[in-house]
Amino acid sequence: MKKIFISLLVLLSGTALFAQTIELTPIFGYTVAGKVDNYGRYFNVKDNALYGGLLSVQFDDFMFAEISYERNDTKGSTFLQTVDLAVEHYQFGLLREFSAGTVVPFTKVSFGTSRYVQKSGGDERAWLFSAGIGAGAKLLLSDRVGLRLFTNLMLPLEFDGAGFWCGIGSGGSGCSGGVNFNVPIVHWDLGAGLIIRLQN
Template identity: 75%
Template sequence: MKKIFASLLLLFAGIIVTAQNIELTPIFGYTFAGKVNNYGRYFDVKDDMLYGGLLSIQFDDMMYAELSYERNDTKGYTALNIIDIATEHYQFGVLREFGVGKVVPFAKLSLGTTRYVQKSGGDERVWLFSGGLGAGAKLFVTEKVGFRLFTNLMLPLEFDGAGFWCGIGTGGSGCSGGVNFNVPIVHWDMGVGLIIRLQD
């Protein structure tokens, strides 16, 4: 995991050198979380406040590379007890703006990891590969200050298995493979951020 983050930081360092704009955005909002109720498991993550930040680097017209961090501290309900947990999303994404001016709509796609940390009754930590889909709008008050309204779907993925097959038949030979993933809990985030634009 550390190697992946180090690689992403090096990639961002290269992008920063040629950046047209850089935006720093602390964010605050609310997370609507889901529950797991399959294969004999039950785990319900309660909705709660979220906070975090974004580093957005413009590398082309209306295109940004983003590093993002989101966290919420909440409670998780199992079949037997209630525990305090923290959920963290570490994401690398690409944002596409649609237009210029005071109000700028956007869409975002990201990949990264999600971490669940047990804060009471134990010390369990679970890391899952995750992806995100987002949309929103930037509302600029000045050229360097604005607000970011956003909504994201964060999708942690559990790896269920993989397979690779080869065969020979009357129609010839061939090989195929597949990977199966399961989305255990969906997190729907909504919030606002304060954009601080650092222009060249």
């Protein structure tokens, strides 16, 4: 998954040559996590600080393509033990601004993967497909520097199964299909970042 993330980063960097605006944003904040409850057995992920970075490339008026990395070093606990845990989110998404000026509200959606790494008491690792939705505002202090305030919901997804079926009846025939996912845990992020703008 890291290779895919790096490939997207290289692709986005190439696109940046033709961009109207490029924003580099180191971020820092706090993640409110939750508890995975699996048939009466739980795994609780502790709330903790997050850090990471964003590369945003403007490709149209008010529209940015964005690649992001977030991490928090936290603890996870079960009935039996508490372990050190690293949670990472690798995401690619789209950001939509809603105005021009000094204060710029925005929303975003993203897709990618989340990685969970046990750092003590074992070496368990898991990768999950994930999606994110977020909102916030950019406070532009100058043409080159600004602040980004944001909130995100990061939603790791577990694949439950897929189906495809066809049928013939009195109303005609047809086919249908579906894929089922569930969200085992939700990460709610609150944070801020320093925007460094590069403009053509």
